[in-house]
Amino acid sequence: MSNFKSRADFLRNNPSASAFAALADATKQQKNVTDSAITLKPGQLAGKKVVVIGSGVGGLTAAYEILAQQSGATVTVLEALNRTGGRCLSLRTGDVLTEDADSDLFNSTPGESQVVRFKRPIGDSEPYLNAGPGRIPSSHKRLLSYLKKFSVDVEVYVMNSQSNLVQKDSSFNGSSVVYRRLDNNTRGWLAEMVYANAEELLKKPSLNINPDQFEERVDALKSLMIDFGELDIAGNYQVTPGSEGFENGKTRAGYSVLPGVAAGNTLRR
Secondary structure, three states: OOOOOOHHHHHHHOOOOHHHHHHHHHHHHHHHHOOOOOOOOOOOOOOOEEEEEOOOHHHHHHHHHHHHOOOOOEEEEEOOOOOOOOOOOEEEOOOEEOOEOOOOOOOOOEOOOEEOOOOOOOOOOOOEEEOOOOOOOOOOHHHHHHHHHOOOOOOOOOOOOOOOEEOOOOOHHHOOEEHHHHHHHHHHHHHHHHHHOHHHHHOOHHHOOOHHHHHHHHHHHHHHHHHHHOOOOOOOOOOOOOOOOOOOOOOOOOEEEOOOOOOOEEOOO
């Protein structure tokens, strides 16, 4: 019998573990408020004053929604820096960047200001450096909707992503399939088959396994397949987004629509 015990099983059976309890409580806070974006009624905040701390993406969109939904509130956005955008920062020739002189979390002092300079190849577009987040994940649908609404220029980031679509005329009725579904489901179902046939596979004479170690090797192979294919403790692969509260812990195949502000739609076998 396998001695394998996954971390998820341990935490599920020991909810009093302090770190897990704190994390589980934090992941449920959003569900306690709403499972989607909050809609304000016209005049709902009439006469109220709203102060938004920070002019990053979150602060600016919060201020926008309060005003755009005609809530009646007056909004003030406070920002400690001399620019908006928060962590979003693109640097071009002539921009001035001042970073902290050290990595102290509190009471850090400004370092020496630097003027950005790029060499521009003849015939090429103006170079720039994306000094903030590298890309916008496909699951950030609400952010992408704001970019479209405000006609913000974006640049296609070519990469092999789990969100890429794969299409082949002879498979899936010619429909495109998200890469994570092919990747994770294929690995999961192969692992499930290996788990179910572990004993027969290890009986091959060419493996030359010592009979005294045979059961141990079978258990080891099954444990490996549980981890490799994200199987349950019984060796079965379930097409789900993962355990509640830990859906993003692994890149599961179980979403037909990834979760954003609202919950995603899950695939079933």
